[in-house]
Each structure stands twice: as structure tokens, then as C-alpha cells.
Amino acid sequence: MSQTHTFQTEVQQLLHLMIHSLYSEREIFLRELLSNASDACDKLRFQALTAPELLTGDPELGVTVAGDAEALTVTITDNGVGMTEAEAMEHLGTIAKSGTKAFLNSLDASKVKDTNLIGQFGVGFYSAFMVADRIVVESRSAHVAADQATRWESRGDGSYTTEALTRTQRGTTITLHLKEDAKEFAESWRIRALVKKYSDYVAYPIRSPKYLSDDDKKAGKTADMEQINAGAPLWTRAKDDITDEQYTAFYQAACKQYDTPATRVHVNVEGTLAFTTLLFIPSERPFDMFDRDRKGLSLYVRRVFIMDDCTDLLPEYLRFVRGIVDSDDLPLNVSREMLQQQDVVPKLRKLLVKRILDHLQKLAEGDEAAQATFAKIDAAFGIVLREGLVSEHDSDLKAKIGKLIRFRSTWTMAQEPADDARRTSFADYVSRMADGQKGIYYVTAPNLAAATSAPQLEGFKAKNVEVLLLAEPVDEWIVGQYTKHGEHDLISVAKGESDLADAETKQRLEEQNKAAEGFLGAAKEALAEDIDVVRFTARLKDSPCCLVGAEHMPAPWMEEMLRRSGQSVPKSKRSLELNPDHPLIQRLQALHGSGKTADVKQWLGVLRDQAVIAEGGRLADASAFAKSVQELLLKAVPAAEAKG
Numbered sequence: 001m002s003q004t005h006t007f008q009t010e011v012q013q014l015l016h017l018m019i020h021s022l023y024s025e026r027e028i029f030l031r032e033l034l035s036n037a038s039d040a041c042d043k044l045r046f047q048a049l050t051a052p053e054l055l056t057g058d059p060e061l062g063v064t065v066a067g068d069a070e071a072l073t074v075t076i077t078d079n080g081v082g083m084t085e086a087e088a089m090e091h092l093g094t095i096a097k098s099g100t101k102a103f104l105n106s107l108d109a110s111k112v113k114d115t116n117l118i119g120q121f122g123v124g125f126y127s128a129f130m131v132a133d134r135i136v137v138e139s140r141s142a143h144v145a146a147d148q149a150t151r152w153e154s155r156g157d158g159s160y161t162t163e164a165l166t167r168t169q170r171g172t173t174i175t176l177h178l179k180e181d182a183k184e185f186a187e188s189w190r191i192r193a194l195v196k197k198y199s200d201y202v203a204y205p206i207r208s209p210k211y212l213s214d215d216d217k218k219a220g221k222t223a224d225m226e227q228i229n230a231g232a233p234l235w236t237r238a239k240d241d242i243t244d245e246q247y248t249a250f251y252q253a254a255c256k257q258y259d260t261p262a263t264r265v266h267v268n269v270e271g272t273l274a275f276t277t278l279l280f281i282p283s284e285r286p287f288d289m290f291d292r293d294r295k296g297l298s299l300y301v302r303r304v305f306i307m308d309d310c311t312d313l314l315p316e317y318l319r320f321v322r323g324i325v326d327s328d329d330l331p332l333n334v335s336r337e338m339l340q341q342q343d344v345v346p347k348l349r350k351l352l353v354k355r356i357l358d359h360l361q362k363l364a365e366g367d368e369a370a371q372a373t374f375a376k377i378d379a380a381f382g383i384v385l386r387e388g389l390v391s392e393h394d395s396d397l398k399a400k401i402g403k404l405i406r407f408r409s410t411w412t413m414a415q416e417p418a419d420d421a422r423r424t425s426f427a428d429y430v431s432r433m434a435d436g437q438k439g440i441y442y443v444t445a446p447n448l449a450a451a452t453s454a455p456q457l458e459g460f461k462a463k464n465v466e467v468l469l470l471a472e473p474v475d476e477w478i479v480g481q482y483t484k485h486g487e488h489d490l491i492s493v494a495k496g497e498s499d500l501a502d503a504e505t506k507q508r509l510e511e512q513n514k515a516a517e518g519f520l521g522a523a524k525e526a527l528a529e530d531i532d533v534v535r536f537t538a539r540l541k542d543s544p545c546c547l548v549g550a551e552h553m554p555a556p557w558m559e560e561m562l563r564r565s566g567q568s569v570p571k572s573k574r575s576l577e578l579n580p581d582h583p584l585i586q587r588l589q590a591l592h593g594s595g596k597t598a599d600v601k602q603w604l605g606v607l608r609d610q611a612v613i614a615e616g617g618r619l620a621d622a623s624a625f626a627k628s629v630q631e632l633l634l635k636a637v638p639a640a641e642a643k644g
Contacts, residue, residue: 002163004161005089041081085148129156132182135174140167150163250278255323262283275325277324277352296308312349318384325352360377378404378423410452426440439499444555445471450614459537459541494555497548498539519593544584547575599635
């Protein structure tokens with residue numbers, strides 16, 4: 001005889017909230033019910049360790065799920081621990097009352113880690129009301145006789161009924177009577193797809209009827225059951241038992257990639273924070289590497305899929321890493337669709353980052369094959385990794401990133417055989433520094449060609465002082481924030497006054513600047529619109545002049561990039577440095593001395609514009625520059641004599 005029970009008023013409101021607001025996707029219901037079924041099996045497995053008779057007659061634990069498109073039902077059955085009528089009323093009739101949570105609380109702390117229990121909140125069962133207008137649960141506890149089974153039924157409308165039932169099989173059967181707009185979930189293909197997506201790695205086999213053709217159905221054939229989940233996931237197996245081919249197949253399938261991974265990190269961490277992770281670094285840079293909607297890791301909790309693209313577990317500078325994290329105790333919100341930002345998440349994130357950076361360092365310091373792998377990774381993702389020099393706030397992790405960063409330099413470009421891809425670390429640069437050199441010199445440019453031909457390098461090359469060639473757009477931003485590596489300042493050769501000159505050279509420069517005060521003052525006046533200072537310098541050898549910015553001023557090509565992106569960039573003046581030993585500068589001084597100030601002004605304007613072009617900048621008035629060049633060429637080229 002059935003009995004009707006009414007949910008309390010507050011519980012009715014909570015049930016309505018969960019059905020309509022808690023979960024973002026209705027398909028989540030199958031994950032929740034299969035997780036509950038897996039928990040029931042795991043509870044029985046654990047109890048059978050001390051009471052093996054509980055498994056008598058049905059020792060193989062598992063779950064079946066079947067849909068009936070005609071009857072509009074989905075049925076999920078497990079042969080786990082089951083429930084008594086009192087337990088059904090307690091756990092199904094009371095929202096947020098988790099049987100799994102209560103079971104875990106009854107165990108010693110030392111035994112909890114031996115379980116694979118998933119459900120913790122006691123609300124997942126009610127997600128089924130998102131797709132069903134009636135749910136029937138039939139269950140028999142493994143601890144009671146067949147005639148002590150129970151049936152629980154509800155329409156999710158504030159009440160439920162229970163009645164006694166005879167059931168020969170232990171465990172639980174849940175039958176969902178689907179709403180008309182949820183009939184897709186009764187289709188076999190839909191059920192299989194959801195199992196594959198959410199519950200593929202549940203520890204127990206999930207079986208479903210094999211597909212039958214229409215002819216088979218007409219012939220009255222009955223479908224055999226087949227396992228539709230993979231069971232034990234690859235990442236839970238010992239690394240020595242997994243081949244490279246199996247790793248690659250998993251990477252391509254689970255991470256939706258088409259290349260072969262350059263390397264992988266497969267670790268199992270036990271202790272206060274227990275997790276397993278299988279991470280891959282691709283061998284090719286994806287086309288969407290700089291897409292703001294970045295991808296993250298796939299998150300599992302006790303082998304049940306929670307979410308794709310979990311960006312909380314890795315920083316943006318490691319956004320190229322793909323793979324999974326399977327945690328035993330990661331804090332989730334009640335719908336299990338997002339992480340709770342408790343202290344566990346930052347700790348897990350730091351552990352993951354440290355494992356990745358340590359693995360990359362091991363490659364960088366390894367044998368020839370390992371170093372070749374690291375070089376390939378650096379070529380593809382070094383530009384992204386170096387963002388961590390600015391965005392990473394943990395000093396230990398930032399130090400690890402600093403060891404991994406690689407740049408081209410005037411030294412690497414000069415090595416034989418010539419190789420534009422060859423790069424150097426900060427540590428190697430420091431090992432080659434000249435006696436007395438305190439800073440790490442660099443130049444930024446929009447591309448490698450502009451960097452290698454920058455006139456500001458001439459004096460450094462002449463003195464065999466190595467300069468890093470930073471030719472990626474992100475580099476200008478990085479060195480604006482990351483201004484010191486270890487004990488060494490990062491110094492731009494295109495900003496501030498050069499510190500290359502020795503005492504003798506500095507003395508000579510002072511004398512030359514003083515002697516040419518009139519010429520330099522006139523040059524500053526002529527170019528006052530965008531030039532702040534005109535001075536002689538020792539940093540030039542072959543070029544007549546170059547432009548130099550203030551210490552914290554962005555490069556002109558970077559300013560132009562910012563303007564094109566719609567950002568407001570205040571106009572800034574720069575310094576024009578002249579090579580006092582260049583014949584052209586000496587002739588301009590002579591012209592100025594002879595009173596030809598108009599010609600000098602025009603020549604200085606052309607030199608200034610040439611310096612802008614040489615460093616990759618854009619002229620404010622290209623047509624005016626072309627016209628000035630034509631006029632000066634006309635004056636310089638002798639006229640042909642007329643033929644009689």
C-alpha cells in the first residue's frame with residue numbers, strides 16, 4: 001500500500017530552484033544519475049571487504065542504462081548497495097541529504113582515499129526533473145530480504161509516494177518518464193554520446209542494449225547488452241604500460257588535436273592534495289593562440305567529467321598546454337559545473353605550473369634529443385611563455401620562467417653555421433658578459449630584420465657587446481615591466497644615454513658637444529616639433545644618426561600599433577643622436593657654419609625621417625619626406641651639359 005509524503009514548503013521552493021536554475025545544461029542529469037549509481041556500487045564494494053556475503057549471487061558490479069523512444073523513458077539500473085524504505089525517504093525525500101556524504105563521514109580518514117565516491121551534495125538526483133515529469137525509483141538494500149524492497153515515486157510537484165515492494169535483485173532501478181520536449185534523451189545514440197562525454201571513465205562498466213535495425217525489431221529480436229564506457233582511463237595506468245602511440249591517440253581524441261605532441265607530463269600526486277594529471281604540449285602553434293577566449297584543461301573529479309576548458313587551473317602564459325586533471329577532492333559548486341575559489345585551487349594551480357616548468361627545464365638541460373624538443377617548443381610557444389615574466393606573481397615560478405626564456409641575439413646570429421632560429425637564455429648571455437658589464441642589453445623592433453639592422457647596435461657590435469634582439473610585439477610590453485633579471489638590469493640600447501663610452505671617449509664627446517653647441521641648438525630648434533634633444537653619441541659607427549627614446553617610453557612602432565588598436569597614445573618627443581665622426585654630419589656642421597641654415601634644416605629633417613624608417617616606425621608625412629629627398633637629390637646631382 002502506497003503512502004503519500006509532502007515535501008516541506010522550503011524544500012518545495014528549493015526543488016523548483018534546482019530544476020529550473022541550478023544546472024546550465026539539461027543533459028547533466030545523466031551524469032548525475034550515473035555518478036549516483038557508481039557510488040552505490042563503490043559503497044557495496046567497500047562494505048564487501050568485511051562482509052563478502054553481500055556480493056553473493058551477483059559479484060560483478062555495474063550499471064545499465066536504456067532508453068525507450070516509444071514509451072519515452074530512460075531506465076538506469078545498478079546492482080550496488082541499494083536502499084531501504086527509510087533510506088529512500090531520508091535521501092530522496094530530503095533535498096541536499098547526501099548518502100555518499102554520510103557514508104564518507106562514517107569512515108576513518110585513512111580509508112576515505114580508498115573509495116571512488118563522487119556524489120557529495122545530495123542534489124544531483126533532482127536534476128532528473130529537468131527532463132522528466134515523473135520519476136520512479138525501485139530499490140532493495142543489500143542488507144535486507146527481497147520482500148523488504150521499496151518503490152519511491154514523485155512528479156517533482158512537492159510530494160512523493162512510497163510503498164513496499166518485492167525485488168529479487170539488490171540495487172536500484174530509476175525510471176524517468178520524459179517530458180515531450182526531452183524525448184531525444186530516450187534515443188540510444190543520445191545516451192551513448194552523453195555516457196562518452198561525461199561518464200566514460202566511471203570505474204564500473206556501463207552497459208546498454210546493442211543497436212537493433214528495424215528489421216531486427218520486427219523479427220522480435222532482443223538486444224544484447226554491451227559496455228559503452230571505456231572504464232579505467234588512460235591516465236590511471238602506470239606510465240610504463242602506456243605506449244607513445246596510445247598517448248598520442250589519447251591526446252588527439254581527448255584534446256581534439258591533430259598533431260603529435262612534442263612532450264607530455266603524466267604525474268600522480270598523493271598527499272594533502274591528491275590528483276592525477278596528463279598534460280601535453282603540442283608540437284605546432286594553433287591558429288587561435290592569441291584568442292582571448294582561451295582554452296583550458298579538461299577537469300574530472302574522481303574520473304567523472306566536469307568541464308572542458310577549465311581556465312582556472314593554468315595561467316594564461318601556459319594556455320598552449322592541453323590535457324586533463326583528475327582530482328579526488330577539488331572543491332566544486334553545488335551543480336559541479338564550476339570551481340569554488342577556495343585555497344585548494346591556487347595550490348593545485350601552483351603545483352601544475354611547477355610540474356610543467358620543471359619538465360621544460362629538464363628538457364632544456366637534457367641530452368641532444370631533449371634539447372631539440374625544447375627548441376621546438378620554444379619556437380612555437382616561447383613568445384607566450386615569456387608573458388609569465390610579467391603576469392606571474394609567484395617569485396619562485398617567475399624565476400623558473402626566467403630560466404626558460406630564449407631570445408635571438410647579436411651573438412647567436414653571428415654563429416656558424418648561420419641559423420636565424422638559434423636562441424640564448426639569460427644565463428648564457430650573462431656567462432658571456434664582458435668584465436665590468438653590469439646590464440643585459442637589448443633592442444626591440446617590429447621584426448627580426450629591423451632589429452638586426454638597428455643603427456643603435458653599431459657601437460655595441462664594434463665593442464663585441466652582445467645585444468638581445470627582441471622582435472615580437474609582446475617583447476616591448478615585457479621589458480617595460482620585467483626590468484631586472486637576477487642582479488642584472490635590462491637596458492635598451494635605443495633608450496636613454498649610452499653607457500658604452502669609456503672615460504676617454506666620454507671626455508671627447510663632452511668636448512665635441514660643447515664645441516658644436518650652436519649647430520646642435522639650431523638642429524633642436526629646427527626639429528622642435530618632435531625632437532627634444534640633439535646630441536653627439538658614441539653608440540653609432542656607420543650611420544649618421546639614430547633616434548633614442550626616454551627610459552620608459554614605448555618604441556614608436558609599438559605606439560603606432562597601440563593607435564591602430566584604438567588606444568590613445570600621447571605624443572612624445574625623442575632624442576636625435578648624431579655621429580660626430582660621420583662625413584655627412586661634419587659637412588652639415590660646415591654648412592651651418594657658412595650660414596646655409598635652410599639647407600641644414602632640410603637635411604636634418606630627412607635624416608630624422610630616415611631614422612624613423614630604420615627603426616620600423618611610420619612617417620607622419622611620407623609625401624613631404626619624398627619631396628625633400630627629391631629636392632636634395634636635384635641639388636646634389638650635377639646638371640648634364642647641353643650638347644651643341
